[in-house]
Amino acid sequence: MSHVASSMISSKHPDAKAIATKQQAITQQLKNLQKMAAARQQNLMDSICRHEYFSESDELEQWMKDNMLAATSEDYGQDYEHLLVRLAYLLVRILN
Numbered sequence: 001m002s003h004v005a006s007s008m009i010s011s012k013h014p015d016a017k018a019i020a021t022k023q024q025a026i027t028q029q030l031k032n033l034q035k036m037a038a039a040r041q042q043n044l045m046d047s048i049c050r051h052e053y054f055s056e057s058d059e060l061e062q063w064m065k066d067n068m069l070a071a072t073s074e075d076y077g078q079d080y081e082h083l084l085v086r087l088a089y090l091l092v093r094i095l096n
Contacts, residue, residue, distance in 0.1 A: 002027070
């Protein structure tokens with residue numbers, strides 16, 4: 001469309017002034033629209049990043065809560081008893 005308007009202006013069309021004015025207005029509106037679209041795209045990207053952050057942080061918090069229960073547990077099960085047996089064995093070997 002810009003090419004057609006330019007050629008009409010170059011060929012001294014009777015409405016060349018009106019065509020040039022209209023073409024400038026359209027060009028400016030297009031630039032404004034492109035700026036707004038770029039800003040909208042940036043806002044959407046920011047929103048996606050924020051959503052991913054909150055999702056991952058919620059997941060991490062839940063993982064920490066789950067593991068905190070295991071870490072603070074006093075139940076050592078067979079592993080602790082096995083450790084005591086191994087330590088006793090090592091102490092006997094060192095002392096002998």
